[in-house]
Amino acid sequence: MNTTEVKGNWIEMKGKLKQKFAILTDDDLMLAEGKEDELYGRLQIKLGKSKEELHKIISNL
Numbered sequence: 524m525n526t527t528e529v530k531g532n533w534i535e536m537k538g539k540l541k542q543k544f545a546i547l548t549d550d551d552l553m554l555a556e557g558k559e560d561e562l563y564g565r566l567q568i569k570l571g572k573s574k575e576e577l578h579k580i581i582s583n584l
Contacts, residue, residue, distance in 0.1 A: 527558070539584040540580075
């Protein structure tokens with residue numbers, strides 16, 4: 524998978540996360556490149572879910 528495909532997949536994933544969890548903002552989801560742990564931390568705080576739960580949610584989108 525090249526960089527363009529990864530970015531395209533992330534854009535699609537962000538849209539699905541925002542549809543599923545309206546509380547999430549663009550700022551919350553802008554932490555994709557090189558900051559995966561920070562992104563999961565922010566999602567955990569906002570959604571009250573564990574990292575494992577978030578992995579399941581994202582993989583099911």
